[in-house]
Amino acid sequence: MTLYGAIFYLLGIVILTATGLAVTRRQPVHAVLYLIVAFLGTAALFFLLGAPLLAAFVVIIYAGAIMVLVLFVIMLLQRSPRELRLLSEWGPATLLGVVFLAVAVAMVFKDPGSRIVLQGAIAQPRDFGRFLFDRYWLAVEIVSILFLVALVAIIQLGKRKEAGDDEAERRVNPAGNSSGVSDPTAEQRSIISNGVKEGHR
Amino acid sequence: MIVPLGHVFLLAGLVFAMGLVCLVARRNLIMTLIGVEVMMNAAAIAFVAASLRWQLMEGQAFVLLILAVSAAEISLGLALVVSLYRRTGSIDPDHYDILKW
Numbered sequence: 001m002t003l004y005g006a007i008f009y010l011l012g013i014v015i016l017t018a019t020g021l022a023v024t025r026r027q028p029v030h031a032v033l034y035l036i037v038a039f040l041g042t043a044a045l046f047f048l049l050g051a052p053l054l055a056a057f058v059v060i061i062y063a064g065a066i067m068v069l070v071l072f073v074i075m076l077l078q079r080s081p082r083e084l085r086l087l088s089e090w091g092p093a094t095l096l097g098v099v100f101l102a103v104a105v106a107m108v109f110k111d112p113g114s115r116i117v118l119q120g121a122i123a124q125p126r127d128f129g130r131f132l133f134d135r136y137w138l139a140v141e142i143v144s145i146l147f148l149v150a151l152v153a154i155i156q157l158g159k160r161k162e163a164g165d166d167e168a169e170r171r172v173n174p175a176g177n178s179s180g181v182s183d184p185t186a187e188q189r190s191i192i193s194n195g196v197k198e199g200h201r
Numbered sequence: 202m203i204v205p206l207g208h209v210f211l212l213a214g215l216v217f218a219m220g221l222v223c224l225v226a227r228r229n230l231i232m233t234l235i236g237v238e239v240m241m242n243a244a245a246i247a248f249v250a251a252s253l254r255w256q257l258m259e260g261q262a263f264v265l266l267i268l269a270v271s272a273a274e275i276s277l278g279l280a281l282v283v284s285l286y287r288r289t290g291s292i293d294p295d296h297y298d299i300l301k302w
Binding site (some may be wrong): 002004005008009012015016019020022023028031032035038039042045046048049050051053055057059060061062065066069070073074076089090092093094096097098100101104105108109111113114115116117118119120121123127128129130135136143146147150153154157158161 | 203204205206207208209210211212214215216217218219220221222223225226227228229231232234235236238241242245246249250252253254256260261262264265266268269270271272273275276277279280281282283284286292
């Protein structure tokens with residue numbers, strides 16, 4: 001086993017352990033912290049497989065931006081739902097995962113191409129950027145449109161439904177909102193009445 | 202020189218299966234989104250390995266698109282979760298029964 005091979009298996013163990021711990025934690029905050037470890041391991045793996053620019057992007061976007069976003073949302077939402085009555089719910093899901101994995105492994109290792117040993121190579125960030133904007137500039141533009149659409153949708157979702165006086169009232173008394181949320185039936189009633197109002201308009 | 206291609210695919214498959222189990226079994230919408238992220242991460246690993254196997258940069262270009270799509274997906278998904286929490290006061294998908302009669 002070469003040095004690179006040893007590094008690969010080490011990184012594989014780190015990624016698998018961190019991901020396995022992340023998906024089984026009861027507290028979402030712990031899960032996110034383990035997931036950051038998994039993403040850092042993935043970034044190192046990308047570096048090993050000759051994609052330094054992608055490794056940097058994974059650290060910046062996944063481990064940095066996305067996980068911080070998830071952490072902030074977890075802090076916004078206090079109540080954690082009841083979780084995981086063990087066998088009745090994890091049983092079928094684990095069975096599904098195992099069957100999927102068995103089929104995938106059988107397909108991968110049946111192909112003789114899977115025994116080809118990877119040759120080390122590296123895509124320099126400069127070459128990769130040139131390549132991307134030479135041949136796949138349209139895809140980059142489409143991604144920018146996707147981000148624009150997502151941005152518009154998020155602003156629309158984040159906006160409070162009621163305009164005008166309701167908003168002013170909330171600003172004066174922010175506690176009123178949280179007490180309303182704690183009573184789901186009242187909240188539902190207000191949603192239904194809002195729907196009726198909008199229907200009449 | 203590094204490892205056989207199948208071993209990288211095996212790693213990607215294991216990570217993907219973990220994400221799948223997390224997506225199906227958890228009852229917390231944030232954990233569900235995290236499961237989707239884990240699955241996309243596994244797909245990215247497979248793409249980078251294939252890119253190295255055929256010595257083509259198309260695979261890495263595709264990983265960049267996966268990264269962008271997953272960023273858009275998680276931000277939109279979290280906005281939806283917050284919006285649902287404001288409406289129903291819960292992030293358990295079993296509690297979303299306003300439309301059920």
